[in-house]
Amino acid sequence: xxxxxxxxxxxxxxxxxxxxxxxxxxxxxxxxxxxxxxxxxxxxxxxxxxxxxxxxxxxxxxxxxxxxxxxxxxxxxxxxxxxxxxxxxxxxxxxxxxxxxxxxxxxxxxxxxxxxxxxxxxxxxxxxxxxxxxxxxxxxxxxxxxxxxxxxxxxxxxxxxxxxxxxxxxxxxxxxxxxxxxxxxxxxxxxxxxxxxxxxxxxxxxxxxxxxxxxxxxxxxxxxxxxxxxxxxxxxxxxxxxxxxxxxxxxxxxxxxxxxxxxxxxxxxxxxxxxxxxxxxxxxxxxxxxxxxxxxxxxxxxxxxxxxxxxxxxxxxxxxxxxxxxxxxxxxxxxxx
Amino acid sequence: xxxxxxxxxxxxxxxxxxxxxxxxxxxxxxxxxxxxxxxxxxxxxxxxxxxxxxxxxxxxxxxxxxxxxxxxxxxxxxxxxxxxxxxxxxxxxxxxxxxxxxxxxxxxxxxxxxxxxxxxxxxxxxxxxxxxxxxxxxxxxxxxxxxxxxxxxxxxxxxxxxxxxxxxxxxxxxxxxxxxxxxxxxxxxxxxxxxxxxxxxxxxxxxxxxxxxxxxxxxxxxxxxxxxxxxxxxxxxxxxxxxxxxxxxxxxxxxxxxxxxxxxxxxxxxxxxxxxxxxxxxxxxxxxxxxxxxxxxxxxxxxxxxxxxxxxxxxxxxxxxxxxxxxxxxxxxxxxx
DNA sequence: TTGAAAGCGCTAACAC
DNA sequence: GTGTTAGCGCTTTCAA
Numbered sequence: 001x002x003x004x005x006x007x008x009x010x011x012x013x014x015x016x017x018x019x020x021x022x023x024x025x026x027x028x029x030x031x032x033x034x035x036x037x038x039x040x041x042x043x044x045x046x047x048x049x050x051x052x053x054x055x056x057x058x059x060x061x062x063x064x065x066x067x068x069x070x071x072x073x074x075x076x077x078x079x080x081x082x083x084x085x086x087x088x089x090x091x092x093x094x095x096x097x098x099x100x101x102x103x104x105x106x107x108x109x110x111x112x113x114x115x116x117x118x119x120x121x122x123x124x125x126x127x128x129x130x131x132x133x134x135x136x137x138x139x140x141x142x143x144x145x146x147x148x149x150x151x152x153x154x155x156x157x158x159x160x161x162x163x164x165x166x167x168x169x170x171x172x173x174x175x176x177x178x179x180x181x182x183x184x185x186x187x188x189x190x191x192x193x194x195x196x197x198x199x200x201x202x203x204x205x206x207x208x209x210x211x212x213x214x215x216x217x218x219x220x221x222x223x224x225x226x227x228x229x230x231x232x233x234x235x236x237x238x239x240x241x242x243x244x245x246x247x248x249x250x251x252x253x254x255x256x257x258x259x260x261x262x263x264x265x266x267x268x269x270x271x272x273x274x275x276x277x278x279x280x281x282x283x284x285x286x287x288x289x290x291x292x293x294x295x296x297x298x299x300x301x302x303x304x305x306x307x308x309x310x311x312x313x314x315x316x317x318x319x320x321x322x323x324x325x326x327x328x329x330x331x332x333x334x335x336x337x
Numbered sequence: 338x339x340x341x342x343x344x345x346x347x348x349x350x351x352x353x354x355x356x357x358x359x360x361x362x363x364x365x366x367x368x369x370x371x372x373x374x375x376x377x378x379x380x381x382x383x384x385x386x387x388x389x390x391x392x393x394x395x396x397x398x399x400x401x402x403x404x405x406x407x408x409x410x411x412x413x414x415x416x417x418x419x420x421x422x423x424x425x426x427x428x429x430x431x432x433x434x435x436x437x438x439x440x441x442x443x444x445x446x447x448x449x450x451x452x453x454x455x456x457x458x459x460x461x462x463x464x465x466x467x468x469x470x471x472x473x474x475x476x477x478x479x480x481x482x483x484x485x486x487x488x489x490x491x492x493x494x495x496x497x498x499x500x501x502x503x504x505x506x507x508x509x510x511x512x513x514x515x516x517x518x519x520x521x522x523x524x525x526x527x528x529x530x531x532x533x534x535x536x537x538x539x540x541x542x543x544x545x546x547x548x549x550x551x552x553x554x555x556x557x558x559x560x561x562x563x564x565x566x567x568x569x570x571x572x573x574x575x576x577x578x579x580x581x582x583x584x585x586x587x588x589x590x591x592x593x594x595x596x597x598x599x600x601x602x603x604x605x606x607x608x609x610x611x612x613x614x615x616x617x618x619x620x621x622x623x624x625x626x627x628x629x630x631x632x633x634x635x636x637x638x639x640x641x642x643x644x645x646x647x648x649x650x651x652x653x654x655x656x657x658x659x660x661x662x663x664x665x666x667x668x669x670x671x672x673x674x
Numbered sequence: 675t676t677g678a679a680a681g682c683g684c685t686a687a688c689a690c
Numbered sequence: 691g692t693g694t695t696a697g698c699g700c701t702t703t704c705a706a
Contacts, residue, residue: 001394003699014677019701027675044474046449050387050396051699055682057338059387061451069419070616075412082406082433091447094431096419110428113386114398137381251619279407280617282588340683351693356685364691388683392698 002043011039022047053115062090062304063116064297065107066145067124068220069096071248073274073293074122077145080297081120088305090117099219101127108134118304120297122146125188141312143304145296148190155307156318157300161191161273164289164323165198165243166205168271171287171325172241173206176334177269181214181232181239183249189220195245195273214239220246226256233260240334244272250286254330265332275326287331289323296321339380348376359384390452399427399641400453401634402444403482404461405557406433408585410611410630411459414482417634418457425642427454436556438464445471455641457634459483462525478649480641482633485527492644493655494637498528498610501626501660502535502580503542505608508624508662509578510543513671514606518551518569518576520586526557532582532610551576557583563593570597577671581609587623591667602669612663624668626660633658 004018011018013032020026021036039045053059064081066074078094085092093116097104104124108131111119119135119142121128132152135142143155172180182199185192196215203210213235216228232239244250250272254264264270275290299319307314341355348355350369357363358373376382390396401418403411415431422429430453434441441461445468448456456472456479458465469489472479480492509517519536522529533552540547550572553565569576581587587609591601601607612627636656644651 001699005699015700016677016702017675020676023701025701029675032675044471046446046475048391048452048699049450050391050452051682052701053682054385054387054391054684054699055701057682069412069416070409070614072407072617075406079406079433091430091451093428096416109383112383114428115385115387134381138383248616251616254619276617277407279585279588280409280613281619282591282622283620285619338683342683352683353685353694354692357692360685362685366691369691385683388698389685390698391683391700392685394698 001048002045003048004045006043007036007039007045010043011036057115059115059117060090061093061114061116062118062120062301063093063095063111063114064120065095065097065104065111066122067097067099068248069094071246071274072277072280073247073291076277076293077122077297077300080294080299081301082297084298084301084305088301090305097124099124101125101131104128104131111135111140112138116140118142118308120145120300120304123149125186126150126190127188141304141307143300143307145300146191150190153316155300155303155316157296157303158318158320159191159273159291159296160320160322161194162198162201164273164291164325165195166202167198167325168273168287168289169199169202169243170206171327172243172269172271172331173202173208175241175269175331177241178208178334179211179214179237179239179241180208181216181242183228183242183244183253184215184217185220185245185249187217191273192217192220192245195243199243211237218249220249226252229253229256229260233262239268241269241271241331244270247272247274247276247286247288250288250330265330269331269334271331273323284326285329287328288326290326291323292321338385339382340385341382343380344373344376344382347380348373395454396452397427398430398451398453399455399457399638400430400432400448400451401457402432402434402441402448403459404434404436405585406431408583408611409614409617410584410628413614413630414459414634414637417631417636418638419634421635421638421642425638427642434459434461436461438462438468441465441468448472448477449475453477455479455645457482457637457641460486462523463487463527464525478641478644480637480644482637483528487527490653492637492640492653494633494640495655495657496528496610496628496633497657497659498531499535499538501610501628501662502532502582503539504535504662505610505624505626506536506539506580507543508664509580509606509608509668510539510545512578512606512668514578515545515671516548516551516574516576516578517545518579519553520565520579520581520590521552521554522557522582522586524554528610529554529557529582532580536580548574555586557586563589566590566593566597570599576605578606578608578668581607584609584611584613584623584625587625587667602667606668606671608668610660621663622666624665625663627663628660629658 008015095107122145271287275288345352432444459482608624612625
């Protein structure tokens with residue numbers, strides 16, 4: 001391990017002088033600077049960032065927690081966050097909670113013990129409040145992404161879940177559908193609640209009666225049997241369309257439907273929140289409310305860095321990003337009776 | 338910031354005793370242990386891992402470098418790596434080189450300065466040798482993923498690029514194709530070279546003449562105009578099939594073809610290396626050589642941890658994971674002529 | 675323009 | 691069982 005002392009000795013200066021050269025601080029004569037740099041080169045010196053962080057009480061490391069690393073929404077978001085972090089001289093540590101509170105808790109412990117300067121936090125759900133409070137108690141700045149957590153005041157970057165959901169459902173209504181099912185996320189997640197609210201709102205505005213038999217709560221990543229699909233299909237008055245609360249759910253639902261011989265969109269229309277990237281999907285099929293995933297990450301990171309670099313006491317800001325209705329083949333006009 | 342001294346004072350013991358309680362080392366009376374733990378709880382103490390790492394000369398942090406965070410192959414690999422790291426008590430730091438040597442270089446600097454205990458390294462290409470040697474000079478253990486780098490001896494987890502390519506091309510040959518184009522990755526990447534070699538081998542075995550006009554080098558992420566598609570189509574004897582060196586290339590090629598009015602597979606068959614996950618793609622269309630991405634990550638991590646925990650001098654191991662030919666609609670029998 | 679001393683929070687090594 | 695001392699590699703503070 002090469003230390004500044006090694007450099008100091010060889011360059012015939014004090015450790016302090018070496019430190020100053022490394023950090024470009026203080027006044028140093030050109031000759032000593034050159035000599036020191038020369039030795040650093042030769043020894044291939046790399047500063048020990050732990051030692052530095054220990055004294056400076058800052059790590060220049062930020063942390064990003066997402067709930068599903070396989071979901072393109074989050075990987076795109078991660079890119080946005082990383083790009084912005086890099087540009088500002090921060091490193092980014094990723095974590096993946098898998099929508100699991102226990103994993104999230106572990107992650108917070110890690111963030112605390114590694115002394116990250118701040119956290120971009122996409123909460124698993126309302127139960128994350130406890131974890132966020134741990135960060136608050138430690139004065140670790142954070143920005144909440146995608147989902148609000150009741151009781152937590154902080155900077156936010158959110159989507160327009162309610163609005164987006166309403167528009168998706170209105171799209172279905174415009175196509176003539178009246179029996180529209182909703183496959184929601186868990187109700188302890190704000191986006192799931194809001195998408196549900198948007199769904200209800202659209203129905204109400206159109207004077208379409210609500211039928212609780214058409215609503216099913218399942219987790220955003222739930223691939224658990226999909227028995228509810230049977231329930232839907234065998235209902236007294238089965239749905240002609242399904243609104244899925246996110247992209248993965250929609251895909252899983254369509255698969256389940258197909259297995260049961262139900263065609264989309266001929267027999268049943270399906271729409272959902274969140275798109276897949278075009279580099280991944282050849283023939284986009286789903287009608288979706290597309291969210292600007294990259295901006296979730298880059299704007300969130302922006303807020304976080306501003307918060308860290310000064311605006312400690314400033315009032316929390318909330319950015320709400322609109323989604324875009326993208327109509328494709330998975331939804332079609334209701335035909336026959 | 339709560340330190341062990343705060344705990345020590347309140348619990349009326351020495352810092353050492355607190356340290357022993359935290360680490361579960363040495364002999365401590367039940368009463369003191371209880372007292373210390375109690376105080377730790379009350380103060381919400383979290384150990385400072387930087388301070389610990391500084392003295393222990395180990396960080397319990399590992400690093401994973403991938404070349405394209407948007408590619409499902411790598412995100413799946415990342416999951417495998419993360420799961421295994423976690424299970425072994427390590428944290429994982431992610432990095433994304435974007436197939437860019439400069440970014441890769443920055444990343445290595447970061448790894449060095451954060452003193453990661455080891456690195457899982459998916460190199461951008463042959464030019465990564467320099468960066469890997471930096472790690473070697475610093476005695477940072479690493480395992481190379483997916484791509485070999487000439488001149489670097491290390492543990493590897495690789496795919497069977499040559500074999501897989503050969504089988505893809507043989508599949509096309511079996512369908513009657515004779516004019517088969519190859520759209521390769523950059524030739525400074527081992528997998529691209531091997532896939533090219535497999536392509537040549539299949540042609541030779543089938544006594545099909547090689548035509549250099551049918552081969553085009555482009556980067557794995559190249560979405561740069563795709564002028565070469567025009568070249569292919571306007572060739573004296575245009576191809577009836579295309580072998581793309583990876584999944585993203587295949588999609589991009591198909592898009593370019595469609596824009597030019599060429600249908601797949603009716604007018605042209607397309608096959609490629611690497612699949613997309615089923616949670617992402619509704620109707621898998623591409624005929625692919627599917628690699629076990631998760632295992633790339635989990636096995637690589639396994640090797641890395643073993644290397645760190647003892648097998649420092651052991652001979653490098655090389656694991657080659659087979660790929661699976663998955664035939665779908667993008668390839669079809671040659672008709673007409 | 676340069677250096678000496680002290681300390682960031684923790685643990686290894688040794689005493690008692 | 692428990693405590694003392696020293697030091698991990700760096701920067702802050704103060705002095706020269």
